[in-house]
Amino acid sequence: MRKLVFITGASSGIGQALARRCYEAGYDLALVARRAHEMQQWADTHQLDVQRYRLYVADVADVQSIVAAGQACLTQQGLPDLVVANAGISIGMDTAEREDLAVMARTFAVNNTGLAATFHPFVALMRQRGTGCLVGIASVAGIRGLPGHGAYCASKAAVISYCESLRGELRGSGVRVVTLCPGYIDTPLTRENRYAMPFLMSAPDFAERALRAIEAGVSYRVIPWQMGLAARLLRLLPDALFDRLLAGRPRKHRAPPP
Template structure:
């Protein structure tokens, strides 16, 4: 089903929409009858994909932005407001995942870039829409975190820390907007088959397709769930890992391959 041309139809603003989870979410919201505002650095690829779905500019608008550049993503949000109106759903999905070794100087720059994209980029994505959504009294701001937020994993220092920060940030924002009618939804994907995970050098239990994740995410967003791990099996695993004493947790992860660093491929 194509997004409708009716401007009264709900509008979904999604970052990182050129591939993986973001693209699957765009397709799922389109099937549900939403108009789309899609954001990516690779806007040409995204535009070509949108056109291949048969969506014209009344149904889907593409905006070029780098969420790690605050002015860039804020400008995209403001352009959406001017061109398409106030979204009903804003999904801050864009993110990066690169391994790091604190002993390596270059990896400190990797950590800075990770935080700029995964954390400041999320706040900058939401920023243009908070006031107009609050004024309207409705809407949903959706932060994509990760099961990696639950416990720190070797070689994942930047990613795990950034996703833990997403959970805390969204919780803070939810409290700030509690009486406004604007919901804040925090989603924690497990392993999803995307370009971010295909280079991983370890087992990925309960691996999902992007489409399967998008179906469950859509349901959680529609229900205005404040916090949800997808799939639920990973939520159980995450709770068990959280409950483990540190000594046991360290023993469980002993010998586990580290996340590949920048410039490394699959071992």
């Protein structure tokens, strides 16, 4: 019997690349995103076997919506072996601008509450079964704060801490929790960045390394490893030197005016 993977944010970027790699590895797919057309178009383009995937439309920022998608997966395909909470957004913010507080709230709703809500339908059942793997997609940006990127950096730091907490809660249950921290991945999310992106890698290359890490049983992995080393060095820098290093660095685009 084939394994089943449940992936959010499956309409583009890392989500699609992970879906493709898991499919090649023999998994059936439960794909979740707001845009059904993009998911179906991608499935058709790659000639996926219609017996091996289902599409679920959900907004991860809406708890009821993503929980309902998880419950629909349980009904239609059964309990997944692997759940990847990949959906995320990245928008620049300026705390001096009143409207950017809404940007922060939306970022946390997708990247944090949405991640927990993605896992929620499966945790008790996986614990009861005694097997399963929950994967949270964090970011190297969660290791140190970047100017103009407060919402995203804070949300990804929260993903790292949340997954660590959940891993402790599920210790000994047979259910694994994996935290993956991508560096710069070539996706629609990063292509508008106005600053240098060292060690930029393709989404398929990331997906290959990510699945390898998951199946190797790791609990935490930065991909690529060079970015992990750079992040550790940045973490060790004194604040004054870190601040000086980032002085004048171009900032992430803010949301366009409503």
